[in-house]
Amino acid sequence: MSELSLKHVQKSFSEAHIIKGIDLEVSEGEFVVFVGPSGCGKSTLLRMIAGLEEVSAGEIEIGGRVVNDLPPVQRGIAMVFQSYALYPHMTVYENIAFPLRVERLPQAEVDKRVSAAAKVLQLESRLQQRPGTLSGGQRQRVAIGRAIVRQPRIFLFDEPLSNLDAALRSEMRIELMELHKRLGSTMIYVTHDQVEAMTMADKIVVLDVGTISQVGSPLQLYHKPDNLFVAGFIGSPKMNFINGTVTSADGTTLAVDLGALGTISLPRDAKLGAGQSVTVGIRPEHLQLGTGDFTLDITPRIVEHLGIHTVLYSTLPAGENFVGLFEGDPKVSDGQPVTLGFTRDQVHLFDSAGKAVY
Amino acid sequence: MTSSRSAVMFALALLAPALIYILIIVAYPLFDTVVLSFTNAALRPTYDFVGWANYERIFGAGNFTEVILRTFIWTFFSVATKMIIGTLGATLLNAAIPGQSVFRILTMPPWIVPMAIGIFMWGWMYNGQFGMISGILQNTGIIDKPWPILAYGDSAFWATIVTDVWIGVPMVTIYMLAAMQSIPKDLYEAAWTDGAGRFYRFRRITLPLLVPALLTMSLLSLIATFNSFDIIWILTQGGPSGSTTTMIIDTYKTAMGSRKYGEGAARAVVICIFVSLFCIVYFRAVRKLSQGEAK
Incomplete structure (x- = not known):
């Protein structure tokens, strides 16, 4: 059974059609990357899956259940934002614990889950610091920690590495891939960087002005692009x-x-x-x-x-x-x-x- | 040596316009007021230095401490009310509601209307015979005879506060709205994704992140309200029986009403000391907050 299923999903903002009918199946444990140039609708599509944007038409199913009208918290997803969206007035511990506080979990359970996430992300010594004192990579890890503690079915990443410098980006790329292996969760990752897409994805979804141009493994896309757009987009220097x-x-x-x-x-x-x-x-x-x-x-x-x-x-x-x-x-x-x-x-x-x- | 000296001269030349302006507009009048407060200056060509006599007189008279206390109470209630209404108003204006821009414009009239006109309007509203408030209360049967609000000490005191709040709220609202809008939208989206409801988001995200703005605005409002003159002067001139006489009104009455310039200056110096203390607190708070941000 598909973990995530998009059935002719569309999104319009008044007259502008941003997502023009997308069909996609994502299996459990897959690392799927949405890639495409700026304005192709990849972030909008991710936000629709998250429940931050309404679906104009079509259906989104998560774990076999239509979630179109469910709020984000009931969809079984957790999202890592491009800006990390850390609460500047809270410690790293409280940032990671935020979703658990909302759920009103007992303190012992909060402690257990935050410690486990901090261990995975090597943040144990930073738990009492504020986000402002952390480096870009550490902030990124805190944002991931906040997603992990919710134990979601699907992780959603919205260009999470775009604020980091080149060296840190490649380091974090490897960390994310290792995290995916360790957790075995389904991950959907949005980027405009085809190198990130090629290196991380099990499956790449190339988007072009609101439609899917091609779906396939990185090597399929490289060796057998379906069209000029994909051929030009995948590969560096370009074809x-x-x-x-x-x-x-x-x-x-x-x-x-x-x-x-x-x-x-x-x-x-x-x-x-x-x-x-x-x-x-x-x-x-x-x-x-x-x-x-x-x-x-x-x-x-x-x-x-x-x-x-x-x-x-x-x-x-x-x-x-x-x-x-x-x-x-x-x-x-x-x-x-x-x-x-x-x-x-x-x-x-x-x-x-x-x-x-x- | 020469080049460093010419650099100093150049710096002084650049600073000169501002320095001259401050000397003429701020430093000289302030110095003159302090000097005057040690004299018996009145409406006559000469005056003598009297040492601390003016200060001894105003603090010995008894009613000055009452005036100070009244000024603090007046300021406290006015600032607190402005902050509460302004913050609530900003929260509503910040919410995604239809016609948001219309509501934003509607908050402005108290600020746009010339202050004296706004105050006269309130003066008429408080009028016992023709005033709207007394009229409505009579029509609804809450009171049975005209209520000249400004004619009674207690009601006049609160009426001047209400008018001050009316004039001051737009400033607080706009400032707090700007502070709220500077909070990144992502934080709310992240909290919403995690299941935090509207009130929870306000309590755990908006409010803590507004603390610097609340503190800054409260202190700025405190300084302005403490020195607020025109509202009370136009509505009650400090009456009835001194029940709305704050320090600034008291100073004006002494210096300009009784023509006791020396004694008036002593009162002005006391106000200056209080306001300086507020300014010191304000600058320390701002410095601490900016250090906190840098961390």
Whole structure:
């Protein structure tokens, strides 16, 4: 049985349709990440699950029960806010104990649950401090502690790492993944950072202007994106796109004219007619120097040396940006022409509507 | 050496306008008042220094301590009522109710109406023959003859407080509303997610986070109310029989009514000492609160 089930869920603010009918199933214990650019509706969707926003249409089920009209506390969820939402006038102990105080649990039970949460989150020595004296990472842990003590069915995280610096963010990412393993709870996590999504999720839900663009495991999304949006959103640096036109299709092979770059033939049985516009996609890390089924000559504008990687930035004759990512130091420098190649099986093809053609 | 000296001169030049302003507007009159309080200045061209005689007279007269006590009682009830009504009003204005902006505007008239006009309006409302309050009480049968509220000591005392509250409440309301709106919405959402009801959220989140604003506003209101002159002067001129005479009214009556400038100045100095004490408490509180925030 699904832990969470969204059935054609919609949300409108007067004339603006923010969530345009979303269907999703989340299984027990899954770590699901909602990812998408700003304004795609991911936070709104999370707040609807939490009960902080009303559902305009559709149904939200948690543990098999429709919760549309239930207040947050009766939904079996706990939420960690982007700002942490810690009470500045209360100690760490009282912040974590807040939901238990609301429930009027006996002091012994409050002590037991707060201590257990503090132990898991390594906050035992901070319990008498105020949030203002804590670092960003510690505040984050207090916010998680307040969620843990409620023993919810589902944890909801709204961009919880976005206020932290890069180093702390990657540290907290690992802590959250370990916490998920230890608690085994269902977690729904909202982020605009595709690296967070790729590293943490069992299942990624890519949202685009209020609709689901694709749902799948991180590697499914990486290797088999359903459309141009997902292909461009997942992966860093993002996938290179080259516009082309189909010149012939015989049922097994498609020939695509890439203008000044030449013609590439791809093994596809799709019924695309000659003259149809398509987009060819190739990930920067799938490019090789000099060899491949298809080669093209570029002149790097900028070369970034990262030690472990080298990134080349160039522009194609038709004006598209073209980026290459290579391991180590391939001894190229800006302004010096190089030949790049790639194999046919690593090429992605999208039709004129942006849908992937496999 | 030269450059540090020119830096000092430059700093002084920048400070000069403010310093000159303070010297003329604040320091000189204050100094002159203190000097005057040790003289027998009256409506004649010359005066003599009389030492502590003015102070001995006002504290020896007996009714001055009564005036001080009355001023404190008047101030306490006025400030407390303003704070309670202002905070409750701010809570209502902060609640998500339809027509919220209309209600916010409706709180403003006591502040917008020129103070003297507002006070005259209250003076008419308190009138026994033509006043609204007496009229309504008679029509409803609560009293059977006209009640000139300002003609009796007790009722005049409370009537001046009511008018002061009416004028002072919008300021407190707007200040407290601003303080409430500065509390992040996330805190309420987090508490609501955890099952905290409206009253619980008010008690455990709003109220504790409003303490700095409540304290600051109370002290500012205390200073302003302690020195409140126009309301009492326009309504009762300190009467009947001195029942609404606060320290500031007493000082004015002595200095301007009886033309005893020296004695009036001594009373003004006493007021100044009290208000200075309130200011010291205020600044210490503000410093402590800002230190608390920094922690």
